Amino acid sequence: MYTPAATFRRTPAERADQQLAWDRSDQAFFAAGACHILAWAFAANRPTFQIVALRKVGEKHPSHVIATNGIWAFDHDGWTLESELMAMTAGFEPSTPWERFVVTEDLTTFCQNHDHRPPHLYAEDPRPRAVAYIATFPPTPLWSPQPQ
Template sequence: MYRLRPGIKQNPEKRWALPDRVFFACGACHILAYACLARFPDRGFRALWIKPAPGFKGSHCVVTNESGLAFDYHGWSRFDRLMAHMQAKANRWWPGWNSTLVELPPDVLISEAKSRTYDGLWLREPKQFLHDAMPRAERYLARFDSGCPLLNART
């Protein structure tokens, strides 16, 4: 979890210039989630929106499957560990932070209009960034291909 200096998310050039890890942590996590679902369609992954409780920040999208494997900007991890990490980090900045998990259909991740049908969700489409964010997400995801032995086993 990162917190950007004010104005970066509103400046397309500065936002695009962020390191990949920060870019996909701060506003493009849903594009990375979509890329993962597309790359591993037969691994039982589903997209989850980590929706902060009312009055809190820290919205995030990840993918996970029934075996507890998860992927986000950190790379591959156990979903329970990822959630514990996020909970601890968010509570340092926003004491009392909590969230709910909302499963999202893949097409919602890349559609502003469809995302806005979920209360509190408003996602940019890949081409609404300075450049198309999907190729960047696919390249970032590819960096982790050899980092997860569980992907080589059928889940």
């Protein structure tokens, strides 16, 4: 079952101290604070996947970023059906509906436009850590959803 990214929100201390944020587990780090880095690293070699940002309806900036092919999503929790990811995210914070939007910008532009930290402003370069984390998961989902 999918664990919503908001479960791993950074504390005020982790927001203020990049080393403290860096020292969290890989899952916590890529759930809250570096999800966009993970999404771009994942999609880099997968042409059928696109970057999708999630935000509460009415908010300007997204709070989570995933890679998805429209059926499967990949983020801090590994492979998840996108429909399950969206349902669990909405269920975790049900007060406001969530929306998704496809990101067409590159990572640098996305960071500038959506209040996300660019790679060079982390305690260390998060891109190699993202590639290593991705390698801990199977290269494809272990099962296929049944047609409805």
